[in-house]
Structures are given as structure tokens and as C-alpha cells.
Amino acid sequence: MREAVKLVNAEQPDMILFTGDLVNNFAEEVNGWETIFAELKAPMGKYSILGNHDYGNYSRWSSKAQKEANFAGIVDGHRKIGFTLLRNESLVLNRKGDSIGLGGVENWGTASQPRKGDLNMASQGLKDQPFNLLMSHDPDHWDKQILPQDFFDLTLAGHTHGMQFGIEKGDFKWSPAQYIQKRWAGIYREGNKFLYVNRGxxxxxxxxxxxxxxxITIIELRKGPVGTEPLKA
Structure with missing residues (x-):
């Protein structure tokens, strides 16, 4: 992880975004990583959201209170590693006279996954921004709700891990993840809306x-006429 931090800092990012699943199950998994993550530098801030694993639904708990305490510890873990956790929240980021909107939703997944994401809350105060970016952990959310809402220009997701197995050669890309998730890795476009799925x-x-x-995905946002590619990754 220390090497990953060095790679990120070498890019001199304006901001750093983390799209969820800080832990597999338990809050104590964050312990010991605080000083390493503290080395990440981004003048416009470091922001994060929750993923499906962050709710503790994959473990057995002796009581509801124990599960809730674990969740509270995970939420606080984001603070400990220096990230601002967005839970159906938004903010406006300013740089050299320009501004963009940033929203972050809690996990919204299909089937048995938690559905706590609220797009209306995450878009409040962003209506007048020229470009709006959203962090949503599960890429299925893009097709189910984000695209129909037609508000956020770019959505960043994760969740799939690319199933940690695949083949990529030239334009050919395959992973068993594609039989589970329609959007499982890389850039996707529908009209003037974009989704990027990080493989973890x-x-x-x-x-x-x-x-x-x-x-580690490096995304550069660039000004341009409507309909042109606004980013490269």
C-alpha cells in the first residue's frame, strides 16, 4: 500500500476519490494504516463513499448493537485515514475560477445489496454547476437510476474488482465479471454521460x-464543447 501511495502522489492529483469498500467486514481492518494514508496529498481534498462491504452484512453479529458499533467504527475509519466521507451529500469544488459539483451516495445495489443511496440528496446544491461528478460504489446504479435522472455528467464506481481474474490483450477484454455486471471495468458512455469503473x-x-x-485511475477533466470527450483515463 505504501507503494500505491507513492504512485498516487507522483501524479500530483488535485483531488483523490475512493469509491467504497474500505474494509471486507470489520472496522479494525483500518487500524495501522492511518499513517500510510496520511501521506496522500491532494490540495482540493480526499473524498470517499461507502461500499457494500462497509455495512457489515457479510458477518454474523451477536447483537444489533455490535453490528452498529462496527459500522460506526468503519465510518470513523474514513476520518482516521484523512478522507471526507460523503453519505448522500454534495459539495462544490473550486479551482482557479472554475468549479465542479461532487456528489457521493451510500451504496445502492441490486438483489441483496444495501440500497441506501439517495441521488436527490447527493445532488442538492449542484444544479448551477457546469459539470457534476458522482461517486457511487455499484456500477449497476448507473443504469438503474443515475442515467434516468440525467443529472450527473460523470459517475465513478468500483465494486466488481474485475473478479480479480481476466484476460486483456489489445482491444480484447474478458473477465467472468462481465456475466454478473453489465459495466464491470473501464469507461462507458451513453450520450453525454460517462461512467468509469475501477477494478480495485x-x-x-x-x-x-x-x-x-x-x-489506480488517473482522470483528467478538460473543458470542451458539449458532445466532445470531457475526460481521459
């Missing part, structure tokens, strides 16, 4: 990746 930096379950290396 860590792992879940098996501590390995085959043909699906950890990913």
Missing part, C-alpha cells in the same frame, strides 16, 4: 489477482 486496488476473498492487476 486490493482484493476480496482469494489474496491474488490473475490478469486483473490492481488499478
Amino acid at each position: 486496488l486490493g482484493y476480496h476473498g482469494l489474496p491474488a489477482r490473475v490478469g486483473m492487476p490492481p488499478e
Whole structure:
């Protein structure tokens, strides 16, 4: 992880965004990482959201209070590593006379996944911004709610990990993740709306990746006429 921090800082990012799943299950998984994450530098801030694993739904708890205490610890873990956690919230970021809107929703997933994301809350105060960016952990949210709402220009997601297994050669890209998630890695576009799905930096379950290396995504937003590519990643 220390090497990942060095790679991020070498890019001199304006801001750093983390799209959820800080832990696999337990709040104590954050312990010991605080000083490493504190080395991340971004003048416009470091922002994060919750993923499905952050709610503690994959473990058995002796009581509701124990589960709630674990969740509170995970929420506080974002503060400990120096990130501002957005829970259905938004803010306006300013730089050199320009501004963009940034929203972050809690997890909104399909089937048994938590559905706590609220787009209306996450878009409050952003109506007058020329460009609005959203962090939403599960890419399925894009097709189900974000695109129909037609508000956020760029959505950043994660969740899939690319199944930690795949093949990529030239334009050919394959992973078993594609049989589970319609949007599982990279850039997707519908009209003038964009989604980017990061394949993850860590792992879940098996501590390995085959043909699906950890990913740090560098995104550059550029001004341009409506209809042109507003970003490169």
C-alpha cells in the first residue's frame, strides 16, 4: 500500500476519490494504516463513499448493537485515514475560477445489496454547476437510476474488482465479471454521460489477482464543447 501511495502522489492529483469498500467486514481492518494514508496529498481534498462491504452484512453479529458499533467504527475509519466521507451529500469544488459539483451516495445495489443511496440528496446544491461528478460504489446504479435522472455528467464506481481474474490483450477484454455486471471495468458512455469503473486496488476473498492487476485511475477533466470527450483515463 505504501507503494500505491507513492504512485498516487507522483501524479500530483488535485483531488483523490475512493469509491467504497474500505474494509471486507470489520472496522479494525483500518487500524495501522492511518499513517500510510496520511501521506496522500491532494490540495482540493480526499473524498470517499461507502461500499457494500462497509455495512457489515457479510458477518454474523451477536447483537444489533455490535453490528452498529462496527459500522460506526468503519465510518470513523474514513476520518482516521484523512478522507471526507460523503453519505448522500454534495459539495462544490473550486479551482482557479472554475468549479465542479461532487456528489457521493451510500451504496445502492441490486438483489441483496444495501440500497441506501439517495441521488436527490447527493445532488442538492449542484444544479448551477457546469459539470457534476458522482461517486457511487455499484456500477449497476448507473443504469438503474443515475442515467434516468440525467443529472450527473460523470459517475465513478468500483465494486466488481474485475473478479480479480481476466484476460486483456489489445482491444480484447474478458473477465467472468462481465456475466454478473453489465459495466464491470473501464469507461462507458451513453450520450453525454460517462461512467468509469475501477477494478480495485486490493482484493476480496482469494489474496491474488490473475490478469486483473490492481488499478489506480488517473482522470483528467478538460473543458470542451458539449458532445466532445470531457475526460481521459
